[in-house]
Amino acid sequence: MFTCSTRQDQFQTYVLQNESGQTYIEVVPERGCIISKYVHNAEPIFYLEQETLDDPAKNVRGGNPILFPISSYLVDETYYYNDSAYQLKQHGFARNLAGKVVSTHADEAGASITLEMTHNEETLARYPFHFTLTMKYTLDADGLTVTATVVNQDDKTMPFYLGYHPYFYAPDKNKIELRIPSTAYADLEPNSMTNDRFNFDQTVSNVIYDQLQSNASEMIDHARNLKVTLIADDYYQYIVLWALEGSPFVCIEPWMAPVNGMNVNKGVQLVEAKQAHTSTIHIKVESIRQG
Template structure:
């Protein structure tokens, strides 16, 4: 069975699991549960870590320099048991190293470290990927946290996502899980996206670029908590729910699904990181509750 760990600050309590190093809950001092609770009737995930791919490959396969293997959507990290390597009252660190099983499908020595740190009303989440191989390592890394929709105390009040840069980034869509080449007009108006279930009738909203490095999720005409995000080294953004489901995912990524018609090579996927031997790349987000 997975083992859970809880960290706290005066403002927040956060519980995590060693399975996938995945967030299980984010609760305010007032008792408001902000994270989706993972009801499998809609979607059993809560906040999976996506590695070494984001999204799906053709026929659920990937390749590295021509070496092909089966790999499920979003990679294997979310199904792997991480080691809890450090824990304090307000901080914990999980690590996943390569194994014989992982090298059979992804032929690299690596270390993936997830650090969760609470500082007052802010949760900082950092992922570090180290290439311990002797060759360059291609990968995607993404975060997939789901939040209550409606937010606690919001009732039927309208919710919105607002980009800090006020942009109207072009919209991309998935076709059979693959990134379509077409781009549509942005659903954002001067940086504001009103949320309604019909937005997700055709799957996730994907913004390959232009969404910036900060946004907020809130129900402005209510007393519900507001969630403010800042992103680090995650140039791609996904927003997803299932029609009628009481959650919305806010997903900062560095890497995307394979394009429609492309082959299985990870290196050919949009925004793939190619990490040199012995190097470490860092990605993250911070969530401030107001």
């Protein structure tokens, strides 16, 4: 049996968990509807710096931040729509919006929570569209499913490209194996790849893959005998890796568009007036036994 409950921390937190309490997620609506924690069979899957969650002036470092209406960054933080210039900071603004809970559900098979974020005066100044972003998180014995529905409430076509920034916990990065379904990549930070392997041994490493040959990316944690598989819809044509030296995480980020996507017109999704766009990612966790 799965359950859904709430508790009051710095912010109200929703906890979806199984009967033993060893598999659960925590969701904080006021902090960009983020999944702040994910634990599977008592093993942390997401990393979290709690102090960044507690401080609304900071971007949360950890969990699974939502990147909307853009992922990555724009050159000079600027894009153009109908010959007018607009500014958007890196990864958009969804992670800084307060959301609300629409519904929750729990039964023998799993638990889910549906949340909603929408436009306001501040977002309209930077992104001139009336929208609703609905996030549904479903937890079951197989893993975690994240479904995003972008609704265009406006009377004009709305461009966007979604992404996620999951921080996967990696206590010993020397024993992490990454399997990305592509050999085509570009460094976003110099020397991020050495001999076609991701470089954990510099201050910042950041690389983007395209020409994906499948929908599944894997992190094998040999220290914990775990395999974490991220499966993304076809809309997500890019996988980004990001890591910081000395921090026990690696980010495996599914993006719909590359760097500067709005300006280079790659990966941009166009939602017609009064229509919706839905996409899904799934995170599957398995124990592996090594001989």
